Each structure stands twice: as structure tokens, then as C-alpha cells.
Amino acid sequence: MNLFDYTRADTLGAAVGAEGALLAGGTNLLDLMKIGVATPSRLVDVTRLPLSQIEDHGGGLRIGAMVRNADLARHPQVLARFPAVAEALLSGASAQLRNAATTGGNVMQSTRCSYFMDPLSPCNRREPGTGCSAIGGETRNHAILGWTSGCIATHPSDLCVALAAFDAVVEIAGPAGTREVPMATFHPLPDANGVPPALAAGEVITHIRLPDPGGMARHARYVKLRERTSFAFAIVSAAAGIAVQDNRIVAARLALGGVAARPWRSTGAEAALLGQPPIETNFARAAELALQGAAPSGNNAAKIVLARRIAVRALTLAAAGTPDRMPALPASVFEGDDHG
Amino acid sequence: MTQTLNLTINGTTQTIALDDPRATLLDVLRERLGLTGTKKGCDRGQCGACTVLIDGRRMNACLALALSHDGAAVTTIEGLAEGDRLHPVQDAFLRHDGFQCGYCTPGQIMSAVALIAEAEAGLDPERVREGMSGNLCRCAAYAGITEAVLDATRTMTREDAA
Amino acid sequence: MADLMNVQAHVRLGSNAGQSMTRRDGVLKVTGRAPYAADRQPGGMLHAVTATAGIARGRVAHLDTAAALAHPGVVRVYTPANRPPLAEHPDTKIHGFAWRMEALQDDTVRYAGQPIALVVADTLEAATEGARLLNPRYEAEAPRIGLDGNTPYQPETVSIGRPPSLEAGDMDAARAGAARHLDTVVETAAQYHNALEPHAITAQWFGDRLEIDTPNQAIGLAKQSFATYLGIEPSQILIRSPFLGGGFGSKAILYGAQLLVVLAARDLDRPVKLALRRDQMFGPVGHRPATRQTLRLDLDEHGRIAALDHHTLAVASTFDDFIESASNASHSVYATTAMRTTHSAVRTDTGTPGPMRAPGEAPGSAALEVAIDEAAYALGMDPLAFRLLNYADTDPSTGMEFSSKALRECYERAADLFGWKDRPLEPRTMRQGRLLKGWGMGTAQFPCPMFQAAAHATLRADGSAVVETSAADMGQGAWTALAQIAADGLGIDIDRLEFRSGQSDLPDAGVAGGSGHTATAGTALFNAGADTVRQLADLATNDPASPLFGAGNAGVTARGGRLYRNDDESRSEAYEDILARAGLDLVRGEGKGAREGEAQRAMFSHGGVFAEVLVDPDLGQIRVNRLVGAFAVGRIVNPQLARSQLLGGMIWGVGFALHEEAIHDARTGRFTNNDLAGYHIPVNADIPMIEALTVHEDDPFVNALGIKGVGELGVTGTVGAIANAVWHATGVRPHRFPIHPESLI
Missing domain, CATH: 1.10.150.120 ([2Fe-2S]-binding domain)
Structure with a gap:
């Protein structure tokens, strides 16, 4: 790890516009510094920023960027209104990491593409214009949607998939003022030479806002397929929400994880569900739409099938209703049959 | 450049003159304070061998930049037993x-x-x-x-x- | 426990062995006070970090040593240009258990992750950054990676000095008479030991005397090896290795960085410590290589195996010869009239493979058990019935009798607990809700080698004793189990026993490997105790003042710190009284542990393992829902520790079957998952229900104590059981490990 200057920003004013890499929980940034992928000359510690509140926001929630993942996952209002967010959080990493990692840090975490994480491999995402080493390499975990010849990496977050599904908005403070971006489009997709940054220099994520979920509050699920039962990144995952009246879907949300450089929200799939009965054939058609345009970026064609199926599963489970469990459990593909 | 770090470790508050801003809490405990009960298995938050309590919460000490935890209360394995009486x-x-x-x-x-x-x-x-x-x-x-x-x-x- | 009370081995163990006592080192371990090598910090210590190669083949053209040296805190950078001399070239095979290694002898790179420089600094942070700043430039050649990365060749030996092939019976005749045959090909992935404790060493010189703290599975041999490479006498070296944070085979053999640290400590006249980073454990410290195994079973009209042919193609390194002896796992499990086992290897640009928990047996058993399951299904037979039909009453590879083999009882006990009798023959017939459920089984078998060990026992005037041998405790429980045996050899309560172990100035306990350490070192300790008791008995029976005087041919028995006349138990005397009257402060005995002469019987531990898996039919995710094994392992010294070892082995089987796979990028030869986030080993949530039973087994031949081994057995059988359960659940036959979810949809 290179030497750096360490400073702490105790107020938002001090953090906005500060030069250097923002250090929050450190679970991603310090890791990248240890392996030589991130080499900041200055660290700005933002853990003391007064952004650790979870507030009511007109039936929805406004979550401070410094709220720790573990605190978010066990917050009563998150469990009550956004159970899929709790499930997504608990499906990620480990209890130790969730105690350290922050909401803003989770949104800003880097891809787990092994070529991005290997400083010896050329990588457009690390250094625009140098090429993509993943193409033609080991690509079992790489993108099937939204990729280009410039980058086939995926975003690894579980949380962001659920946030994107439920219309979360990212609130950003910058030297030029504040702005808002929907979670679903916050992470830029790659172009032919790399990936534009999500935040401009000096910008800081301050809050994540989730609007009122309406009838979806008790019909929201997150499902994750992974190689280990726990403590593993997703092969594919899905967050879904459904509201039903008179056996007709009146609201639907669907986002996929592990498939693209951002959580893959499919408004097309959601629209196709409206007015339909909540049955598997309709979910399958929606999943088909969600995967429209999917293409393997290497030896990962199976992910297209898996993504389609996990979308169906998430919608099916959402339609069945969120189980009343306190606290939430991580979403297991086994759950519902052998226990729980 | 030496920076000062205050930590309450297993109930005792210490002021540590930190010789290197890069030091993680894990390396401070092990290499500077001789508290080697906390182990390094992967140094990247992937194994849990370095788990300690920071302000009562379990965390990976390997991914905790020491300076960022100035003022924290840390409990390590050395702080569990009371004399010969095991936790x-x-x-x-x-x-x-x-x-x-x-x-x-x-x-x-x-x-x-x-x-x-x-x-x-x-x-x-x-x-x-x-x-x-x-x-x-x-x-x-x-x-x-x-x-x-x-x-x-x-x-x-x-x-x-x- | 009840089984143990009835054991009639020809050496009587007293009241210590056979008990489930908790670990004697347990309090140290649960309080964080057990010292591991990287915990050492002698005054004035420097930190060392290796820089490792970013190419897999070629040479290092340039290292920016100036940049590294300019970094604050960096003290010295060692490269091939300035590495202090060694008395022996690191590529010399100084004995059969020495690997060719990289200690900066030249600028060649023979695998990714190879050490190419050593940076020594005041702090760990400075050494780490110094190594990064070396920013090597290379002349790279295209690497040869994977089972198809090079032309296969015929190795002269497999494993460590074993013949590469075996043929027993008449293969041609057996095949000609067979009713049908079955071919199967099974691939297994490269696996890395990944002990939780990274390899570490702290070295300090005191003049011409060297003290080393490093975890090592063969402390005596390591001392010899260090002495040879350094050109000093073994007596000048003290190695401390009281606790290994896991070894699994990867800490039995020296690696180059250990030599570099010792050289640096001498050169700088300061203690130096090095601990490998997790990613640096992928390469220089061994691994289980990938294999492609081809099996052919010829079956007669009754379903009996007439001929068994098992060929293994294994990945090897370009510069040394460790060939995974997977085919040998087929030698002794099932009866057959003829068999042939062969090996070939492919030289690739990787670190040299080495023994990893159940070397040869683990991948070999995985492939064999898959083939056996396929044969059973082809015949329309229950997999257990098929195995019983082909039960080997003698070792088919040699014709020898088994020293003991309670495998039938294992099958019975485990099948019973598991509920195997209700298993439908057809796959994809059981469900649990939406999930597919399947049951599979496998046979576990592992040999019972013995090595060489020596021990001392000293009985003190107060009736307490100290025993000494340089055993290695890597978690199997040597501190406890060996002490239990030693106390019985001395006839004292274990609380009166001090056990000195884990360092090189004690009698050599041999290698902690091959599941033979407890048997070997235990025998030495038991014999040392018995030697001590014999001397004590001589003193007493020749002393007219002793109640034991004149016991003569009737002899005496030692227990609880007293000697008893065999013909009159009312006449006894305490050890301390015998010593006091003889005016002695102590009595000292010696013992050895080794197998005498050529084995006349086939000696194996056995077991039956039964697995239940649940598979999501849409997504392919697999969960090992239940895992039950029953094992016959001879005399059990400590049931609780033996169970832990067996369970650990079975969970290694889960990892083998479902998780573990080291992946290289074929273009660069670098790993794409050399960390614990990418290289998956099972986590707690992967193990919902697991049980290991043991059945009674009295083996008067395996060694005088009747002890077999428990460390590696559990891996075998389990992998096949899980794969067969996956097939039974899904109807998809796994032919590649680990089994990926997408292969099942």
C-alpha cells in the first residue's frame, strides 16, 4: 500500500470538494489499496459525517450514506416497508463486513472482476483505453447485459439490486450543488473504452431515498444464487415486488443482480405484468423481457438461463408474500421448502 | 510522520504514537501492541480470523484503518476471560x-x-x-x-x- | 465408548487413552495465547515480504530496487544479484522429501506467484510497499497451463517414490470373460491447502546458532534440511513449531522464502519475520493438481467386477516431480480378478504439486466412487448392494489379508442411521417441496503407514513424569492424544504428565502426515514409558524392602503411579517410594516407533459415507443436507478428537465436491481467484447436518497399539457420495469437480 495523507471530514462541507479518496467502512477501498488497485495519495475519512440517520420520508425512507449495512438490515421500518432490502443486505458478505460497510460505500463498491483486481492486467475500468483483459479470459462471472467490448464486468452489490428495484434515488452533494440520480441508472454502463465515473470529482453521496412501496411492502423478495450457502458473491440474483388487487397485478418491480455493470432494472418486464394475474406463465414472460438483448460475454451463456429463472423465482416468491420473520434472513433458494 | 491514536483496548485507554498511517487495527494490535491473539488469515476481510469487537460490534480488524477508529473501544480475545475464568x-x-x-x-x-x-x-x-x-x-x-x-x-x- | 471398553489389543492401554478428554492445549487456543510463528516478535525484529512473479514463464528482466530502497523504512532488498550464498543449490533434491524451490538462485520464472525478491524493512507496511515498488519487468514466454497445456509424459514415479503403474491378474482374460463394461472420465480441479494460518517464519541468529519459529509437519527433517542448505550442523539449529495453524500437507516441506529469511537474518544480524500473504500461498507451497481420470470397469454376468482399469493424467510442474497418485486409490477398495492402474502427467507452468490431505486417495476415490455408482445403476442394483457384492475380503492388488476391516459394519451402521433402505433406485424420484432430493454413498479407505519416531520418558522422584518427542500438532490433537498414550505407557494419570513437544531439540517424532503420526509417535512414547516402567520394576522386584520383591516371572503391572504384582494385587508400591528407596531422582526410558519389517498384511482404515443433497431444479444450487459416515479406524485414543478429525475430512469432501477450484488465466498463467473470496472453501452454513460414527475394530497387526489413522479418511468416500447423491437427485451424472450449479440445469 502506498503512503497517503489521512484527513477526516467531520462536516459535509469539509467532505464535499475534498481532494482524495473517500474512506467510509473501508471494506472495499482498503482492500483495493492492499492489492495495489487503488493508490490514493490522500484519504478523506467520512465515517464521522452526520449521515447515519434513517428517516421517514412520506411513507418511504431516507437513509444516510453512513448508515452501516447491519443497522439498515435490522431497522424496523426497513423490515416493515422494504423487506427485500433487508434480505439483500443479509445476503451479502458477512456479519463483520456488514457492521463496517456503509450504505454509500456499498453503492460505490468496485466490481469483483478478477482482471480489474489484478493491477498487471490491462483494464479499461481502471485505466481507460488500455483494453479489457476479461474478454477471452475466465468469464464465468461476467456480464450478460449492457456490456461492451470495453468492459464486461458486473456490479457485485446485493443491496443495490433491491434499491434499484424499489425506485431508490441517490442524493449527491457536490461543489456545484446537489443532484439526484435514480439508483437504477446511477452506475454508468461501459462504452468502448471504459466506464465513466458515477460521481464527479468532489461529489459525495449523502442519502439514499426510497419512496413509499405501497402494496408491495409485504410482497417483496430478494433471491440470490451462489456457490456457497453464505459469504459468496452472486452468480445471479433478483429483487422483485408485486402488488395485487382482485387477482391482477397493479404494481411490479424487477431488478437483476450479477448480470451487468449496474443492477439491471427491467421496466419493460414490469409493464408487461401490469393487469395480469400473478401466475408463473406471466412471470416467465416478464423474465423473458428482462433478459431481452442478453448475450454471453464469454463462457457464461448459462447465466442467461439462470438469470431468467431467478427472475421468475423472485416474482413468484414476491407474489406469495414476504414471510413474517424478525429479523430477516438472507434469501436462500432453498428457503420455503426445507424450512422457513 | 507520527500521528496520535487513542484506543480503549480491553478496558484500558492507550495513546498510541502511530508510526505509519497505513497500519490497520490488526497490525497495530499484533505488531505494535503485542496483542497477537487476534490472527491474520487473509488480511482482506475474507476469512474472519481477525474478528474483534469495535465499540461492541464485530468487525474484521484487517480492513479497519487504525486512524479511522481513533477513540474506539476495542475488545480482543485477550479481553474475554476474567483471570483464569473463561468466558x-x-x-x-x-x-x-x-x-x-x-x-x-x-x-x-x-x-x-x-x-x-x-x-x-x-x-x-x-x-x-x-x-x-x-x-x-x-x-x-x-x-x-x-x-x-x-x-x-x-x-x-x-x-x-x- | 462402549466399543473401546471391549478392545482386546495385545498392548493394554490404561485409563487415559480411550477417553474423550478436552484438548490439553485448549485453554491456550481459546484465550489466544497459543503461540504461532507469526506471533513471535523478538526485539529488533525486521519484517520481510516477498515480491512474486506476475508471469508464469520467462525471466525477470528488471527490478526497480532503487525505488524500493528509497521507500521509508526499507532496509534491504534481496534479488539474485545480492542474495547471500547457500551451501546447497535450492534445486538440489537433498532427500526424497525435498522439493526444488526458489531462493533467488537466478532470474528464471517458472510459475506465477514465484518469489523473485525479498524486501526487508522496519515495518510490515514498508516491506509490503517496498515489494510493490520493485515493479518488475519481464521477458515472458507463453505459459503452458492446464491438463491440455502440454504433451503428456510417463513419469518414473508417482507421489513420493512410488511406482507409476500396477497390474494384477490377467487383464485380457478378465476382459474377455466379462459380460459388459463401462467407461467413465472424471476431472478434478486444482486445489490449494489454504490453511488458515499463512506460512510464516521468524528467524534469529545468536552467533552461529540459529533459532527458527515456523510451522512444520516434520520438525526433525526440517532441521536437517535447513542445516544442509545453510552448511551448518543440525545441532546449531533450534526449530520451534508448537502449533501449526493447519498444515494439510503444505507445511511438511521447505519452501524458498524460508531460506531467504534465514539468510537475511544472518546478513542483517537482526531477527526477521515473514508471513506469506494469502495470494502468495498459491504457488510455492504445494497444491493438489488437476486430474483427468479414465476408468473402465468390466463386469461379469453377476455384476462382479472382473477388471478394473484406472488411468490418471495429472498436472505437474516443469521442474520437479510430484505426480498425484490418484489411480492408486483403486488398488484395494473393491474385489476384482484383474486390475491395472497407470499414470501420466503434463508439465505446466505452475508451482510443484505436493501432498494435500488424502493425496492421491481423494481425487482417486472421487472418480472410482462415481464409476462404481454408474455400474450399480447400469446393473439395476442398489449402490450398497453392488458394493457388498464386490466386497474385497483380501486386497485385490496384492492378494494379502487385511490386518482388520470392519467395513461391513460401517456400511450397516451408517446406512441404518441414514435410512438408506428407503432409497428408490431411479434418479429424480425424490422431492422435498420444489427441490430435488437425492441419496448417494461412497466407500472411504485410507492406508495406515508408519514412519520413524523416537521418544524419551523420565519419571521423577515425586511420581510425575516428562515425556519428550518433537511431534507436530496441526489441529489433529497431538498435544492431547499423544499425552494420553504416553501416560498409559508410564502407568500414571495424565495430570501427572508433562509433555514436551513441538521443537527440534527433542527426539525426532517423524512427519505429521499420512495419517500415521499418532500411531508412530504414539508407539515411541508408549515404548519409552514401558522402558521406564521396566527399569522401575527391576528396582522394586530386586529390592527386599519392596512389597514387590521377588515378583519374578509373575511380573508386575503399572497403573495409577503404582506397580502391582500380577499374582497378588494387594501387593503394590508407589513409584515415588521405589525411587526414594533406590536413592534416585529419576528413571529415564527411551522408545522407538516404526513398523518392523515388510508389511505382511494390507492395512487400511475404512468407512461408509452417505449423503443427502437437495438441488434446486431451476437454478442448480446444491445443498448437502445430511452427511453420515461410519468409520473403522482401529483403536481410538480420544473419541472426541477422532470425531472432529473425521468430520473435518468429510467437510473437505464437501469442498472438493462443490467448491474448491483454483483457476488460472490460460493466457498469463496467473490465478484469477487466489484469495478466499474467489477460492471457496465451505462455510458454516454449508454444513447443516453431519455425523461421524466409529465402529469397533481391533487390529493386532497394524501396530502394537492397534491405532490406525483418522486425519485423511473422511475426505475419501465423501466426494463420491455427494456426486452420486447429486446424480440421484437430478439424473445428471457429475463428471467434473467441483460440481457447478449451471452443470445441473
């Missing part, structure tokens, strides 16, 4: 053979202490196993670990009630 979790690990080589054990035990304090797993083995999955054990003493955590949960619940 109930330590005692349960011993009785249930919840370890073999012992290297992941301090991290497992700190994680288990926090798991019990979090009071979310209770006596549900499924939740205990999930809650302990951030602590890898290559000897694979998982059956003993789960039994030990459940046993210690029962013991500590009784003690609380008494």
Missing part, C-alpha cells in the same frame, strides 16, 4: 471441540460473542450457522462451533436471567 463462549468452544488447529478460534469466539449479543440467532441452529459464516475454519470444526455457540447462548441466557 462462557470460550468454555463452550473448549467443551464442544469447536476448533482443531486453533488459528481461526479467536476470531470465531469474538464473532460468537457478538452473535449472541446481537440476539438475532437465538437457539436456531440455521441462524447460528449463517451468522457464523463470516468465520472460515479450514479444519472444518463447524459442527463443534455451532454446538458451542448454541450451548453458550443457553448458558448466557440463564446467567442473564439469574
Whole structure:
């Protein structure tokens, strides 16, 4: 790890516009510094920023960027209104990491593409214009949607998939003022030479806002397929929400994880569900739409099938209703049959 | 450039003249303070061997930049037993053979202490196993670990009630 | 426990062995006070970090040593240009258990992750950054990676000095008479030991005397090896290795960085410590290589195996010869009239493979058990019935009798507990809700080698004793189990026994490997105790003042710190009284542990393993829902510790079957998952229900104590059981490990 200057920003004013890499929980940034992928000359510690509140926001929630993942996952209002967010959080990493990692840090975490994480491999995402080493390499975990010849990496977050599904908005403070971006489009997709940054220099994520979920509050699920039962990144995952009246879907949300450089929200799939009965054939058609345009970026064609199926599963489970469990459990593909 | 760091470690407040801003809490504990009970298994938050309590919460000391935790209260494996009297979790690990080589054990035990304090797993083995999955054990003493955590949960619940 | 009370081995163990006592080192381990090598910090210590190669083949053209040295805190950078001399070239095979290694002898790179420089600094942070700043430039050649990365060749030996092939019976005749045959190909992935404790060493010189703290599975041999490479006498070296944070085979053999640290400590006249980073454990410290195994079973009209042919193609390194002896796992499991086992290897640009928990047996058993399951299904037979039909009453590879083999009882006990009798023959017939459920089984078998060990026992005037041998405790429980045996050899209560172990100035306990350490070192300790007791008995029976005087041919028995006349138990005397009257402060005995002469019987531990898996039919995710094994392992010294070892082995089987796979990028030869986030080993949540039973087994031949081994057995059988359960659940036959979810949809 290179030497750096360490400073702490105790107020938002001090953090906005500060030069250097923002250090929050450190679970991603310090890791990248240890392996030589991130080499900041200055660290700005933002853990003391007064952004650790979870507030009511007109039936929805406004979550401070410094709220720790573990605190978010066990917050009563998150469990009550956004159970899929709790499930997504608990499906990620480990209890130790969730105690350290922050909401803003989770949104800003880097891809787990092994070529991005290997400083010896050329990588457009690390250094625009140098090429993509993943193409033609080991690509079992790489993108099937939204990729280009410039980058086939995926975003690894579980949380962001659920946030994107439920219309979360990212609130950003910058030297030029504040702005808002929907979670679903916050992470830029790659172009032919790399990936534009999500935040401009000096910008800081301050809050994540989730609007009122309406009838979806008790019909929201997150499902994750992974190689280990726990403590593993997703092969594919899905967050879904459904509201039903008179056996007709009146609201639907669907986002996929592990498939693209951002959580893959499919408004097309959601629209196709409206007015339909909540049955598997309709979910399958929606999943088909969600995967429209999917293409393997290497030896990962199976992910297209898996993504389609996990979308169906998430919608099916959402339609069945969120189980009343306190606290939430991580979403297991086994759950519902052998226990729980 | 030396920076000053205040930490309350196992109940004792110390002012540490930190010789290197890069030092993680783990390397401060192990290499600067001689508290080597906390282990380094991967140094990247992927194994849990370095688990300590920071302000009562379990975290990976390897991914905690020491300077960022100025003022924190840290509990390590050295701070659990009271003299010769083992903490109930330590005692349960011993009785249930919840370890073999012992290297992941301090991290497992700190994680288990926090798991019990979090009071979310209770006596549900499924939740205990999930809650302990951030602590890898290559000897694979998982059956003993789960039994030990459940046993210690029962013991500590009784003690609380008494 | 009840089984143990009835054991009639020809050496009587007293009241210590056979008990489930908790680990004697347990309090140290649960309080964080057990010292591992990286915990050492002698005054004035420097930190070392290796820089490792970013190419897999070629040479290092340039290292920016100036940049590294300019970094604050960096003290010295060692490269091939300035590495202090060694008395022996690191590529010399100084004995059969020495690997060719990289200690900066030249600028060649032979695998990614190879050490190419050593940076020594005041702090770990400075050494780490110094190593990064070396920013090597290379002349790279295209690497040869994977089972198809090079032309296969015929190795002269497999494993460590074993013949590469075996043929027993008449293969041609057996095949000609067979009713049908079955071919199967099974691939297994490269696996890395990944002990939770990274390899570490702290070295300090005191003049011409060297003290080393490093985890090692063969402390005496390591001392010899260090002495040879350094050109000093073994007596000048003290190695401390009281606790290994896991070994699994990867800490039995020296690696280059250990030599570099010792050289640096001498050169700088300061203690130096090095601990490998997790990613640096992928390469220089061994691994289980990938294999492609081809099996052919010829079956007669009754379903009996007439001929068994098992060929293994294994990945090897370009510069040394460790060939995974997977085919040998087929030698002794099932009866057959003829068999042939062969090996070939492919030289690739990787670190040299080495023994990893159940070397040969683990991948070999995985492939064999899959083939056996396929044969059973082809015949329309229950897999257990098929195994019983082909039960080997003698070792088919040699014709020898088994020293003991309670495998039938294992099958019976485990099948019973598991509920196997209700298993439908057809796959994809059981469900649990939406999930597919399947049951599979496998046979576990592992040999019972013995090595060489020596021990001392000293009985003190107060009736307490100290025993000494340089055993290695890597978690199997040597501190406890060996002490239990030693106390019985001395006839004292274990609380009166001090056990000195884990360092090189004690009698050599041999290698902690091959599941033979407890038997070997235990025998030495038991014999040392018995030697001590014999001397004590001589003193007493020749002393007219002793109640034991004149016991003569009737002899005496030692227990609880007293000697008793065999013909009159009312006449006894305490050890301390015998010593006091003889005016002695102590009595000292010696013992050895080794197998005498050529084995006349086939000696194996056995077991039956039964697995239940649940598979999501849409997504392919697999969960090992239940895992039950029953094992016959001779005399059990400590049931609790033995169970832990067996369970650990079975969970290694889960990892082998479902998780573990080291992946290289074929273009660069670098790993794409050399960390614990990418290289998956099972986590706690992967193990919902697991049980290991043991059945009674009295083996008067395996060694005088009747002890077999428990460390590696559990891996075998389990992998096949899980794969067969996956097939039974899904109807998809796994032919590649680990089994990926997408292969099942």
C-alpha cells in the first residue's frame, strides 16, 4: 500500500470538494489499496459525517450514506416497508463486513472482476483505453447485459439490486450543488473504452431515498444464487415486488443482480405484468423481457438461463408474500421448502 | 510522520504514537501492541480470523484503518476471560471441540460473542450457522462451533436471567 | 465408548487413552495465547515480504530496487544479484522429501506467484510497499497451463517414490470373460491447502546458532534440511513449531522464502519475520493438481467386477516431480480378478504439486466412487448392494489379508442411521417441496503407514513424569492424544504428565502426515514409558524392602503411579517410594516407533459415507443436507478428537465436491481467484447436518497399539457420495469437480 495523507471530514462541507479518496467502512477501498488497485495519495475519512440517520420520508425512507449495512438490515421500518432490502443486505458478505460497510460505500463498491483486481492486467475500468483483459479470459462471472467490448464486468452489490428495484434515488452533494440520480441508472454502463465515473470529482453521496412501496411492502423478495450457502458473491440474483388487487397485478418491480455493470432494472418486464394475474406463465414472460438483448460475454451463456429463472423465482416468491420473520434472513433458494 | 491514536483496548485507554498511517487495527494490535491473539488469515476481510469487537460490534480488524477508529473501544480475545475464568463462549468452544488447529478460534469466539449479543440467532441452529459464516475454519470444526455457540447462548441466557 | 471398553489389543492401554478428554492445549487456543510463528516478535525484529512473479514463464528482466530502497523504512532488498550464498543449490533434491524451490538462485520464472525478491524493512507496511515498488519487468514466454497445456509424459514415479503403474491378474482374460463394461472420465480441479494460518517464519541468529519459529509437519527433517542448505550442523539449529495453524500437507516441506529469511537474518544480524500473504500461498507451497481420470470397469454376468482399469493424467510442474497418485486409490477398495492402474502427467507452468490431505486417495476415490455408482445403476442394483457384492475380503492388488476391516459394519451402521433402505433406485424420484432430493454413498479407505519416531520418558522422584518427542500438532490433537498414550505407557494419570513437544531439540517424532503420526509417535512414547516402567520394576522386584520383591516371572503391572504384582494385587508400591528407596531422582526410558519389517498384511482404515443433497431444479444450487459416515479406524485414543478429525475430512469432501477450484488465466498463467473470496472453501452454513460414527475394530497387526489413522479418511468416500447423491437427485451424472450449479440445469 502506498503512503497517503489521512484527513477526516467531520462536516459535509469539509467532505464535499475534498481532494482524495473517500474512506467510509473501508471494506472495499482498503482492500483495493492492499492489492495495489487503488493508490490514493490522500484519504478523506467520512465515517464521522452526520449521515447515519434513517428517516421517514412520506411513507418511504431516507437513509444516510453512513448508515452501516447491519443497522439498515435490522431497522424496523426497513423490515416493515422494504423487506427485500433487508434480505439483500443479509445476503451479502458477512456479519463483520456488514457492521463496517456503509450504505454509500456499498453503492460505490468496485466490481469483483478478477482482471480489474489484478493491477498487471490491462483494464479499461481502471485505466481507460488500455483494453479489457476479461474478454477471452475466465468469464464465468461476467456480464450478460449492457456490456461492451470495453468492459464486461458486473456490479457485485446485493443491496443495490433491491434499491434499484424499489425506485431508490441517490442524493449527491457536490461543489456545484446537489443532484439526484435514480439508483437504477446511477452506475454508468461501459462504452468502448471504459466506464465513466458515477460521481464527479468532489461529489459525495449523502442519502439514499426510497419512496413509499405501497402494496408491495409485504410482497417483496430478494433471491440470490451462489456457490456457497453464505459469504459468496452472486452468480445471479433478483429483487422483485408485486402488488395485487382482485387477482391482477397493479404494481411490479424487477431488478437483476450479477448480470451487468449496474443492477439491471427491467421496466419493460414490469409493464408487461401490469393487469395480469400473478401466475408463473406471466412471470416467465416478464423474465423473458428482462433478459431481452442478453448475450454471453464469454463462457457464461448459462447465466442467461439462470438469470431468467431467478427472475421468475423472485416474482413468484414476491407474489406469495414476504414471510413474517424478525429479523430477516438472507434469501436462500432453498428457503420455503426445507424450512422457513 | 507520527500521528496520535487513542484506543480503549480491553478496558484500558492507550495513546498510541502511530508510526505509519497505513497500519490497520490488526497490525497495530499484533505488531505494535503485542496483542497477537487476534490472527491474520487473509488480511482482506475474507476469512474472519481477525474478528474483534469495535465499540461492541464485530468487525474484521484487517480492513479497519487504525486512524479511522481513533477513540474506539476495542475488545480482543485477550479481553474475554476474567483471570483464569473463561468466558462462557470460550468454555463452550473448549467443551464442544469447536476448533482443531486453533488459528481461526479467536476470531470465531469474538464473532460468537457478538452473535449472541446481537440476539438475532437465538437457539436456531440455521441462524447460528449463517451468522457464523463470516468465520472460515479450514479444519472444518463447524459442527463443534455451532454446538458451542448454541450451548453458550443457553448458558448466557440463564446467567442473564439469574 | 462402549466399543473401546471391549478392545482386546495385545498392548493394554490404561485409563487415559480411550477417553474423550478436552484438548490439553485448549485453554491456550481459546484465550489466544497459543503461540504461532507469526506471533513471535523478538526485539529488533525486521519484517520481510516477498515480491512474486506476475508471469508464469520467462525471466525477470528488471527490478526497480532503487525505488524500493528509497521507500521509508526499507532496509534491504534481496534479488539474485545480492542474495547471500547457500551451501546447497535450492534445486538440489537433498532427500526424497525435498522439493526444488526458489531462493533467488537466478532470474528464471517458472510459475506465477514465484518469489523473485525479498524486501526487508522496519515495518510490515514498508516491506509490503517496498515489494510493490520493485515493479518488475519481464521477458515472458507463453505459459503452458492446464491438463491440455502440454504433451503428456510417463513419469518414473508417482507421489513420493512410488511406482507409476500396477497390474494384477490377467487383464485380457478378465476382459474377455466379462459380460459388459463401462467407461467413465472424471476431472478434478486444482486445489490449494489454504490453511488458515499463512506460512510464516521468524528467524534469529545468536552467533552461529540459529533459532527458527515456523510451522512444520516434520520438525526433525526440517532441521536437517535447513542445516544442509545453510552448511551448518543440525545441532546449531533450534526449530520451534508448537502449533501449526493447519498444515494439510503444505507445511511438511521447505519452501524458498524460508531460506531467504534465514539468510537475511544472518546478513542483517537482526531477527526477521515473514508471513506469506494469502495470494502468495498459491504457488510455492504445494497444491493438489488437476486430474483427468479414465476408468473402465468390466463386469461379469453377476455384476462382479472382473477388471478394473484406472488411468490418471495429472498436472505437474516443469521442474520437479510430484505426480498425484490418484489411480492408486483403486488398488484395494473393491474385489476384482484383474486390475491395472497407470499414470501420466503434463508439465505446466505452475508451482510443484505436493501432498494435500488424502493425496492421491481423494481425487482417486472421487472418480472410482462415481464409476462404481454408474455400474450399480447400469446393473439395476442398489449402490450398497453392488458394493457388498464386490466386497474385497483380501486386497485385490496384492492378494494379502487385511490386518482388520470392519467395513461391513460401517456400511450397516451408517446406512441404518441414514435410512438408506428407503432409497428408490431411479434418479429424480425424490422431492422435498420444489427441490430435488437425492441419496448417494461412497466407500472411504485410507492406508495406515508408519514412519520413524523416537521418544524419551523420565519419571521423577515425586511420581510425575516428562515425556519428550518433537511431534507436530496441526489441529489433529497431538498435544492431547499423544499425552494420553504416553501416560498409559508410564502407568500414571495424565495430570501427572508433562509433555514436551513441538521443537527440534527433542527426539525426532517423524512427519505429521499420512495419517500415521499418532500411531508412530504414539508407539515411541508408549515404548519409552514401558522402558521406564521396566527399569522401575527391576528396582522394586530386586529390592527386599519392596512389597514387590521377588515378583519374578509373575511380573508386575503399572497403573495409577503404582506397580502391582500380577499374582497378588494387594501387593503394590508407589513409584515415588521405589525411587526414594533406590536413592534416585529419576528413571529415564527411551522408545522407538516404526513398523518392523515388510508389511505382511494390507492395512487400511475404512468407512461408509452417505449423503443427502437437495438441488434446486431451476437454478442448480446444491445443498448437502445430511452427511453420515461410519468409520473403522482401529483403536481410538480420544473419541472426541477422532470425531472432529473425521468430520473435518468429510467437510473437505464437501469442498472438493462443490467448491474448491483454483483457476488460472490460460493466457498469463496467473490465478484469477487466489484469495478466499474467489477460492471457496465451505462455510458454516454449508454444513447443516453431519455425523461421524466409529465402529469397533481391533487390529493386532497394524501396530502394537492397534491405532490406525483418522486425519485423511473422511475426505475419501465423501466426494463420491455427494456426486452420486447429486446424480440421484437430478439424473445428471457429475463428471467434473467441483460440481457447478449451471452443470445441473
